[in-house]
Amino acid sequence: MSDIEEIKLRRLDLTVLLVFLNLLRLRKAVDVAAHMGLTQSSISHSLNRLRAIFDDPLFLRRPQGLEPTAFALALEPKIRIAVEALGLALSKPEAFSPAEAQGVVRIAAYDAQLAVLVPGLICALDRLAPGLRISATAIGRREALRALEDRQVDLAFGYFWDVSDNFIAEELGQETYRVAARHGHPLFDSDMTLESYVAQRHLMVSMSGDFNGVVDRSLERLGLSRHVAAVVPLFFPALATLSQSDLIATLPTRLVDRHGASFGLQSCLPPLQIRPFTVSAVRHARDARNPMVDWVVSQVRAFSTLRADTSVGAVEAG
Structure with a gap:
């Protein structure tokens, strides 16, 4: 785009383009003014801007109204495409199919x-x-x-x-959380208590390899601690480990409910409150x-x- 074209483009606005299209359709400035809710002087001002920008009279006065020039008729489809594109940009997004x-x-x-x-x-x-x-x-x-x-x-x-x-x-x-372990684990022989829970060897999931997590912070508030025997970085290796060992783990409820049975695991509510x-x-x-x-x-x-x-x-x- 040349500098001259950019200067001309800056002088255009959507109202001027709509005036142009409505003049082509209605052929009378008074009718365009009434249709657009503008004054006749505003229509005349817009037409003068269009003539200066495009260096063409665009519309010739005739007894029956305004007659578009050949240049105006050739310009019409290009202006209409621009206006429709702007209208599309302002419309709501199409519904997703x-x-x-x-x-x-x-x-x-x-x-x-x-x-x-x-x-x-x-x-x-x-x-x-x-x-x-x-x-x-x-x-x-x-x-x-x-x-x-x-x-x-x-x-x-x-x-x-x-x-x-x-x-x-x-x-x-x-x-929330569930305590999970292999089916038949001694932990499930009776109701789990806080004492029996902390006495177990625990498995923990941590991508960073830390041995301290949300369960440990909950225990600390009670003045207690647990023994974390192993840490794995992902939950499915934890489920597999539980199925083949006597370790227990405190895991997200939905994970245990959905996949615990596939690994032969049992589960129960933890004997302490853990922040969801x-x-x-x-x-x-x-x-x-x-x-x-x-x-x-x-x-x-x-x-x-x-x-x-x-x-x-x-x-x-x-």
Whole structure:
């Protein structure tokens, strides 16, 4: 675009373009003024601007009204396309059509959320949006936010306790904990007490390899501690380990409910109060009005029944 063309473009506005199109249609300035709710002087002023910008009279006065020049008639389809494009930009986004959608939905989450949320989502897409594909990556919170920032993923699921204004977090529900161990573990021979719980050898899940987590902080408030015999970075290796050992683990309720039986595990409520956590779907702010992301989140919400289970055993942490 040349400098002269840019200067001319800056002199145009949507009102002037609408005046041009309405003059072509109605052929009388008084009728255009009434139709647009403007004064006749405003119409004349707009026409003068158009003539100066395009260096053409555009409309010739005749007894029956205004007659467009050949240049004006040739200009009309180009102006109409520009106005319609602006109108489309101002209109509401088209409704998302899952059955016709094509593309890849990229998701980041820790493996617990992948195991609980993604299977249902894949089934929903297979049934309602077969043209959409899922690509899921098992990464932690910080890496997931970085991937959203870098456009590597569309959504992140998990526990995000604070996010900047660059992101939008939508709560899916509250998650609680269950104590899990192999079927027939002596721990289940009688009602679990806090004493029998802390006396066990514990398995813990931590991507960073830490031996201290939310359970330990709850025990500390009671002046107690437990023995963490092993730490693994993911939840499914934890389930597999429990099935082959006498270790116990305190794991997210939904994970145990969905997959514990497949590993031959039993579970029960922990004998102390452990702070529940919120599971959210997080997107980048640039996707605040992305209809595909909206639809995917709505599907996850439809089959996700995350809710807090406030029941605990005989002893509660203060």
